[in-house]
Amino acid sequence: MPRxxxxxxxxxxxGIDTALLPLGLGPDGALQPPPLGQGGTAGWYAAGTSPGEKGTAIVTGHVDTPDGPAVFYPLSQLTPGATVTVERADHTTAxxxxxxxxxYPKTNVPDEVYAPATRPELRLITCGGAFDRTRGGYQDNTVAYAHLTR
Structure with a gap:
């Protein structure tokens, strides 16, 4: 698919149905998540591959916010074979x-999560694992890997 x-x-x-916000990198070079005030909305890395285009497209969302569960709260329950659809501005659906x-521990996320792919692929990323109040957040990232099927 074209970009x-x-x-x-x-x-x-x-039961996830969300608009997608364009996201960029922060001063530290890390992908910025959607604003906490928009916990019900996911975002995509706009400077990277768009979903459906050849390569690795990145979509991220919060698992929760101070107000409660957020858009990707159930992401850890996703199973192989499940379908993910992305509506695109050109009126196509990937x-x-x-x-x-x-x-993965946040301190040890493998390169394969963000590495270029030879086919259209999608990564869905949120916080996961245990919440550590002492460290101020989740210590893991949950990553779903998917490939384009139509």
């Missing part, structure tokens, strides 16, 4: 099939 801005992401098996869901 097109993604506007909406749906994961029917989890349909992905989930390959696997994995937790």
């Amino acid at each position: 097109a801005e993604p506007i909406r992401l749906r994961i029917p098996s989890l 349909t992905f099939t989930v390959d696997r869901v994995t937790n």
Whole structure:
């Protein structure tokens, strides 16, 4: 598929239906999550691959906020074979099939999460694992890997 801005992401098996905000990198070079005040909305790395385009597209969202569960709260329950759809601004829909869901320590996220792919792939990323009040947050990232199927 040619490049097109993604506007909406749906994961029917989890009841997720969200608009997508364009996101960038922060001063530290890390991908910035959506604003905490928009916990019900996911975002995509706009300077990278768009979902459906050849390569690795990145979508991220909060698992929770101080107000409660957020858009990707159920992401850890996603299973291989599940469908993820992304509506795009060019009026096409990219349909992905989930390959696997994995937790990584935030201090040791492997390069494969962000590495370029030879086919259209999607990564869905949120916080995961245990919440550590002493350290001020979740210590892991939950990453869902998916590939374009139509």
